[in-house]
Amino acid sequence: MTVVPAQQTGGGGGSSxxxxxxxxxxxRGLVIDAFVRVSLVGIEILKIDVxxxxxxxxxxxxFAEACNRLDLEAGPRKxxxxxxxxxxxxESGARGKSKGALSGAxxxxxxxxxxxRDDGSERETQSRPRARKSSSSARRKEEQE
Amino acid sequence: MSTYIYGITAAxxxxxxxxxxxVGDPPxxxxxxxxxxxxxxxxxxxxxxxxxxxxxxxxxxVLSEAGAAGCVLPMxxxxxxxxxxxxxxxxxxxxxxxxxxxxxxxxxxxxxxxANHVEEAVLHHVMAGNPEIRALAEANRQSGxxxxxxxxxxxxxxxxxxxxxxxxxxxxxxxxxxxxxDAVSVGPESTGWLANxxxxxxxxxxxxxxxxxxxxxxxxxxxxxxxNGPLPPYSFVEPGPAExxxxxxxxxxxxxx
Numbered sequence: 001m002t003v004v005p006a007q008q009t010g011g012g013g014g015s016s017x018x019x020x021x022x023x024x025x026x027x028r029g030l031v032i033d034a035f036v037r038v039s040l041v042g043i044e045i046l047k048i049d050v051x052x053x054x055x056x057x058x059x060x061x062x063f064a065e066a067c068n069r070l071d072l073e074a075g076p077r078k079x080x081x082x083x084x085x086x087x088x089x090x091e092s093g094a095r096g097k098s099k100g101a102l103s104g105a106x107x108x109x110x111x112x113x114x115x116x117r118d119d120g121s122e123r124e125t126q127s128r129p130r131a132r133k134s135s136s137s138a139r140r141k142e143e144q145e
Numbered sequence: 146m147s148t149y150i151y152g153i154t155a156a157x158x159x160x161x162x163x164x165x166x167x168v169g170d171p172p173x174x175x176x177x178x179x180x181x182x183x184x185x186x187x188x189x190x191x192x193x194x195x196x197x198x199x200x201x202x203x204x205x206x207v208l209s210e211a212g213a214a215g216c217v218l219p220m221x222x223x224x225x226x227x228x229x230x231x232x233x234x235x236x237x238x239x240x241x242x243x244x245x246x247x248x249x250x251x252x253x254x255x256x257x258x259x260a261n262h263v264e265e266a267v268l269h270h271v272m273a274g275n276p277e278i279r280a281l282a283e284a285n286r287q288s289g290x291x292x293x294x295x296x297x298x299x300x301x302x303x304x305x306x307x308x309x310x311x312x313x314x315x316x317x318x319x320x321x322x323x324x325x326x327d328a329v330s331v332g333p334e335s336t337g338w339l340a341n342x343x344x345x346x347x348x349x350x351x352x353x354x355x356x357x358x359x360x361x362x363x364x365x366x367x368x369x370x371x372x373n374g375p376l377p378p379y380s381f382v383e384p385g386p387a388e389x390x391x392x393x394x395x396x397x398x399x400x401x402x
Contacts, residue, residue, distance in 0.1 A: 020259055020373050023332060024343070025201050028379035029221035034235055035150065038194045038223035060300025063268070067282040067303060068290055070268055 148226045149190035151175065151207045152217040152377065153236070153243050156184045160214025168194060168203045175207055178229055180236035183243055186211055187232060190225045212377040216251045218243060219377040246382060252348050253327060255381060256374035258358070260318055260340040262311065266367035271306040278302050311339035314368055318342075318361055325350070325357040330380035339368075343380040351375065 031037075149168055154161065156179050166172030169191035178185045186207060194200060204222045211217040226232045236243070272279050281299045285291030291299065318340050323329055326344035333341065346354045355372075362370050 020371060021205060021257065021376065022201065023341075024255075024257060024376065024379040025205050025222045026196065027221070027333070028330075028343075028382075029219045029377075030153065030224075030382045031221050032150070032224060032226075032235055034231065035224045035226045037221070038196065038225060057297070059304050060297050062300070063303040063307070064282075064285065064291070064296035064300040066264060066268055067272065067278075067299060068286050070265065070272065070282070 146228070147190040148187045148229050148232055149173075149194070150220050150224045150226060150232060151186040151188075151204060152211060152219045153247075154184050154186065154211060154215060154217045155244075155247050156180075156182050158184060158211070158215040158217070160211070161186065162207060162210040165207055165210055166203065167207050168200045170199065172203060178232050178236070180233045181240055183236045183240055185232050185236055186217070187226075187229065194223065194225070196222060208377045212254065212375070216247050216253070217377050218246055218250070218382045219379050221379075250345075250378050250381060253345050253378060253381075254348060254351070254375035255343050255378045256326075256346055256351075256354060256358075256372060257332070257343045257376060257380075258318070258322065258340060259338040259371045259373075260315070260368045261338045262307070262314070263367050263369055267307055267310055268303070270310060270367070271303055275302075275306055278306060314365060315340040317365060318368065318370070321361040321364065322354070322357050325354040328381060332380070345378060345381045346375075348375075 151167065161177050161184060162175055163177050165175045167175045167188035169188070173188040173191060175186055175188050178187055201222055208217060208219045212219070226235075272282065278299070281295075281302065285295050285299055288295075290296070319329070319342060322342075322344060326346050328345035330343040330345070331341070332343060335341065344354065358370060358372055362368070
């Protein structure tokens, strides 16, 4: 049978649809203690790592770059004066190094996560929840077969 | 052959997707196991089932098909019973519990809301309200972008200010949406969003909820609000009597087969 893909709202492309419900399908829903669950080890590790690691370094660097590009004229502009940057920079040197290493790990994880997401994308025609109308017609079709 | 379980419904459910393709490659047909007033949507469990995109979608599609026609208690992805008899036995043993949940969730669907800031808008807000950050950004810019450490320092300050704004906006969003829902379930935090909240909504008043979402988008234009639904009520089935032993990392298998 064919499943008619339809999305209620503007959630973006096909992969973001699954991405957005991924944690519902994996982490919520009914669990019955008498049954086993297939191993989700890979996915759990990815989720945790992406959450923790990217939260620090990648975000900081991205924000810093974005601030550099930001047009300050568009916001309220006072003359703020220069804070004591030099002392703070020396202090953060060691931290910078360890974060550099973490940043590498984050890239690896992100890459793996991307691969996981791309996995099986050739099946894109079967996609996501669909509107009530189309699903009932799909069902009718099936009943006829 | 072990049995994969998608969800539990009333036996009187008017549109069970029997024969629909489920997990596995090629997709294994969905079967219905009935016991008393309850039914379970199952299929054979494929060998070596993994949480791949195709399998997750199959699980979700079977459940939304069933959920479109009536109430279904969705299983978490990947639940495998030793055989059909074990599923039927559980339906029998816990019939009262599942009937109660089906009744409580009848005619109700889940909408999941994820929201994040439009980055430029929130950065403007943060810079405008924080002279120290503005000064540091300006200094970095004048020195050609700043060193790695300077960037990290600035980014850290911005991130902290953004986080404060995120909490504020998450609350504002929830205040708009909550009155239009029967129940609220807050999902795990992540850096990907400032709000990840599921709302249980009566089908009859779903339009009101969708209108509230539109209102939120208008009132909080610096947010990107993503709506997913209607979904089976994943976040509102409540855990059964006990958490499974099988969820421990590394300790799982797909059943004895």
